[in-house]
Amino acid sequence: MAQESIVIGGGGEAYATPEALLLKYGNRHGLIAGATGTGKTITMQIMAEEFSRAGVPVFLTDIKGDVGGMAVAGTPRDAFQRRADTIGLGTLNYGAMPVTFWDLFGQNGHPVRTTMADMGPLLLSRILELTEAQEGVINVAFRMADEEGWPLLDLPDLRAMLQFLGDNRQDVSAKYGNVTTASIGAIQRRLLVLENQGAASFFGEPALDIHDLMQVTAQGQGQVNILHAERLMTTPRLYATFMLWLLSELFEELPEVGDSDQPKLVFFFDEAHLLFSGAPRALIEKVEQVARLIRSKGVGVYFITQNPDDVPETILSQLGNRVQHALRAFTARDQQALRRAAQTYRTNPRFDTEVAIREVGVGEAVTSFLEAKGIPGMVERTLIRPPASAMGPCDDAVRRQIIAASPMGRKYDTMIDRDSAQEMLARRAEAAARQAEGFEARGKDDEETEERYSRARRYQPPGSIRNRRDEGDDTPRSPSRSTGRSTSRSSRSDSVVEAFTKSMARSIGTRAGTAIVRGVLGGLFRGR
Template sequence: MTAIVDLAAGTVFLGGGGEGHAQPQNLLLKYANRHGLIAGATGTGKTVTLQVLAESFSMAGVPVFMADVKGDLAGIARAGDPEGKLKDAFASRAAQIGMALDYQAFPVTFWDIWGERGHPVRTTPAEMGPLLLSRLMGLTDAQEGVMNIAFRVADEEGLALLDMKDLQAMLVWVGQNAKELSLKYGNVSTASVGAIQRALLVLEGEGGDRLFGEPALELADMMRLDGAGKGMVNILSAEKLMNAPRLYATFLLWLMSELFEQLPEVGDPDKPKMAFFFDEAHLLFDDAPPALVAKIEQVARLIRSKGVSLWFISQNPADLPESVLGQLGNRVQHALRAFTAKDQKALKLAAQNYRPNPAFDTAEAIQAVGTGEAVTSLLEAKGVPGMVQRTLVRPPLSQLGPIEDAERAALNAASPMAAKYGTALDRESAAEILAHRAEEAAAASAPPAKPGDDDLWSMEAPHNRGRRYDPKLQIPPEPAAKPSRTRAGSSDSIATTFGKSLARQLGTKTGQALVRGVLGSLFRGK
């Protein structure tokens, strides 16, 4: 029987065998960080292939991250049922390709941006970066420039941007001090600030505010092994997230960038440090500006030396830019349908991406393979692309399909991540610091108390504050002092100007909701 994982040989078994199909097809772990593609029409078996690869990486001691866009990957946490409805089909397939059906469960950690079906996933605006946040909100170049200015000022003034309200406070101040900032940083249009504010409101409505805050996700908590040495399978609940595709794509790009920035260089390890699967990969590139696509290509190329294996899952290879597709050395192509002229052209292009096999026509094979079959090309020794083969993908060892909500909840409660990420933190950051500066500026601008003022009003005991004028006291309250209208001089520091401006705004619009916003750290080297 073929071993699913052979660490001595450095291979994981994908499938093969059977009449008209290839001999066992093994993915070389050493070349798994040359990345991969899983493609095929709906219902052809992409999700099963994804689950099979995740199992194999976990058995090899490689942590995995994948998004569950349909809610049916959670079954990897439970062993497959030898008496289930697919027992005969799985047993037949296993015998045909020469493997033992050793059903087993895998260690799983569930994550969810909303914190409903998994542990909350949070990051800070400062970590996400202006390029990703601008794309997330669909900002123009001019609006992205204003976002950069807001973050630049925050950095210079030591104002931590940890959540949405922090960025709200920064954008309010940028709008109030547009003229002063334009002299130092270039044109700051209040119209651009207003557009960002509206985009932030839309983002908040999509649930984007849940993404920003603390405690922020630490990558080490995803890159864990269980007691048996299996890699942790991290599953992001994305059924709800898929209703906000731009948020979904931006989050995955941010996570990939964090891996790139934080992991050390390891060259070509014997096996990856982590395997990362992008399901519905076309969402990463839909309406993406050329600069962002170029950065994704750059990261995909360079993250190989960090030991990260990237896998893109989409219906058609044409969904990915050529520059990114060229980085994917391992390919599993499920069936494509060619009903229209456009489909036929895409099929021919897909077939041209493979090293030909004289035994069959690749384009015809891509149309002919059934559910659970694929046309595969895996890297061989020295990274040479393997000859295209028709392959029967092995059946999964874990349950195929979702698990019960009660079982998911029990797994979440038992996870050590529950205590770490379950409760949100709100430490002092930009919003609190700016509010404090505004109070100080307001106090400094108030006129001094008049000599001889009566204690009833000048001392203002706490129980008297906010009371209406009482004629029985015969002492009218002092009218509120009007804030100074003197503009900040050119010698004022940014911090002083900031405090005075925000004080003016707070004095005139008490209780007004601040606008929400974001910035970050991915692609600083733009």
Template sequence: MSEGIVDRIFTGGGGEAYGEAQDLLLKYGNRHGLIAGATGTGKTVTLQILAEGFSNAGVPVFLSDVKGDLSGLAKSGSAEGKLHGAFTSRAETIGLDLVYDRFPVTFWDLFGEQGHPIRTTVAEMGPLLLSRLLGLSEAQEGVINVAFRVSDEQGLPLLDLKDLQALLVWCGEHADELTLRYGNISKSSIGAIQRDLLVLENQGGANLFGEPALELSDMMRTDVDGRGRINILAADTLMSAPGLYATFLLWLLSELFEELPEIGNPDKPKLVFFFDEAHLLFDDAPKALVDKVEQVARLIRSKGVGVYFVTQNPDDIPEDILGQLGNRVQHALRAFTARDQKALVRAAETYRPNPRFDIEEAIKQVGTGEAVTSFLQAKGVPGISERTLIRPPSSQLGPITVAERTEVITTSPIAGKYETILDRESAYEILLKRANAATEEAEAAERAEEEAERKLEAEKAAQKAQKAEETQRAKLEREFAKARRYDGKNYERSTSSRRASKSNSIGETVTKMVIQELKGTTGKRIVRGILGGIFKAR
């Protein structure tokens, strides 16, 4: 079997100990799938060879690299590799002409360290997924829904975490009026949400929210040679926050479902999405979330998207979703406990029986690099289960170096597009402006009130001063009038006295002069004249 077939992906098979060659038909690639098996049984290699096959067929791929091993897709395998001998032998066993090759890869990283930053906005995440991300109670989820409604009604865009935090503060301040419209909004619920947001922020979740937000078209590119680009999300650090990891991948799946058009049954998928550590998606998940995953899984295939869940045990996947996974690769399961044994029985029951072997026993016995496989065949009918020797990958098995990763990132067709954060006006800035305007208005009103009080006090002081001045003036006028009347009387007395004194003085002087004249010769003559005149008259 060679790799030149364009309508299928060769996954393995062949040899006397195994069944027929196993191919995944591209026209059923969007019917979803399952890769399951215990740790160390070969799930990563299976994921890698399927990603290579889809890429060669021109189908873009998205996958999460939980352990850092899948970065090797960006580098060609080589004859110097430590597994070259084993791979060559395996290729000969299954009839594969092994050709080493590298694949077009785009690295992504929520933290922007090992790939291009990848972001969405709080609004795009939506209240349901955000509540799941924060692990909120029903009452707290109700508050989040109210916050989103207020955001829409008042034109307050929710782009990053600080927007949501600011809006929750506003809701708390206006809780009374909002409660009348939307139901009870307790400040304790808002406080609990704020604490959860702080925890998320400390876990690095703030990196997920913001702009520029991811454009899905950048994940659905093909290379210049027509091969689909393989988008690898660095998830080794992200796995320390499993809730964030699971919610982010579910959001991405939901975005694909909402944005992509219906295309029916294409000849090959538009995109294939591998969900590694899929059990994290369903652990403690509320029924509403599980129902949403089921809905997306059921309907997204009509958008041309295939979803492949990668997990340790098929029992990790809810039964309603498991029943929709048509293409299956089951690596070994270790049935050490009663629960494991029950899970093994349930897993075996989901495969189409093969009369040549017991499926339950085969799942326990297959070694590393082997699997029990079942792929959809003509008319979408599940193929008969086969024990399959998985083909070796063409790319490097294991991680590339930091320098090699950096080169891939810097030469990427989207290099520089998402690296610079855009912080445009949104709820935080708008509410801050409102708060500042309200503060300035309050300060202005306070200043006006103080100015009015000062003016009033000044007027009162002026009136008081004027009254005091008038009182003083009146007093002075009374004193002056009194003094004037007193001085007038004294003046009159003084004038009369002076006049009398003066008359007395003049009289005394004249008398003295007359007396002196009379004593003199002249006086004597006057006296004689006067007396003589008198006597003559007689």
């Protein structure tokens, strides 16, 4: 018989009643909140363990580097066993979880990458907080790259594409709409900010296959994917970029499953306030949309933060399963936040929820999980169960051993730099430059021919028309023989052609520019 629920702790009068989360409602999302040091991270670890044991793959962010211990079996403690006895768990079974380590920067785990094409213009525009005009330019860049067969894989590819649009904005604007240098410059500056936060290592190939996050071991345990995020936490824009991309990718790739016996994947996003702090309304709406719709894909999303107020109300209303650790009410603002948090729970007549949230100790929480038919459960004071795996960071030697033994290393550890937009546009520019040099060389050949002709006219043999005039012959001289005027006109023409050629060489990167140069310069040279 399939497991129906996971036990988070014990509630009731003496903490003897199991407080459990029904697996079929695990995809209704959740919240783990509480002040610093109240046990949020351990609660996340316990829930991840229980989901994994039930066969549900898990993805969680390790913000402070103290979740990696899940890869190692926990050490038996008398205090843990006493707690287990109190909540009716019996003898604790300590054990390691099947962990895969990931790292956007590839230092403490397998690299996590995506391509610019997979990110897409809409999501990229939201993340960069672009205006409508700038978003239009991004859409033109992606559309033209797709039509011309220029893959957009990394940041240099997108930069090269934007440079191309700037150099050929007149032709591009005529076909796709107005493209201005101001918009291109603003986008380039936003990309620079993203790159300074480490995005260069995030965009590239091989791109992450989300199905690699949804593995189940031969023993039936869900894989625990731990994203090392100590450095990522210091770059909030990149952190938000990654989280939003990952959720969007899951929503687009996974099929609809409706209501199922258990989730296909559960996400735990620690320090969730980094995603929402200072975020524009458009970005928050995107997160809200994904959180609302991804439930039907069988994916549960759990936000971990210090205060429920850190999560926008429109998203908070989507979170059905809640674990509230202690909130400290030292200021008037803290008291208001505490009161609002208490009002979101279904009242329990045995205690005052607001007082309970203020008084629960470390390892305790006020919980509410969805019950039958998705009804919010009555709020309960809960003693959180002990973890089976080790608490705290993972030893570096153990981490390296796990990373080396993982099959994901053969797939993702080595970056692939295949032919893409940057290289293709560079070759196009080089070809245009060589063609322009050919035109210049042809112009120089014609100039040398003209110079030899002029010298020949200056040094005529005796008896020629020029010598007869020098000897007193009054025969009118043909205007076509006015060597000085002809040479001057030819010199001016040559300098104009040369300047025109050099000017066109700078914009010859487009198909239209090449055609113009061929036609105009061909006519000029033929006319000579």
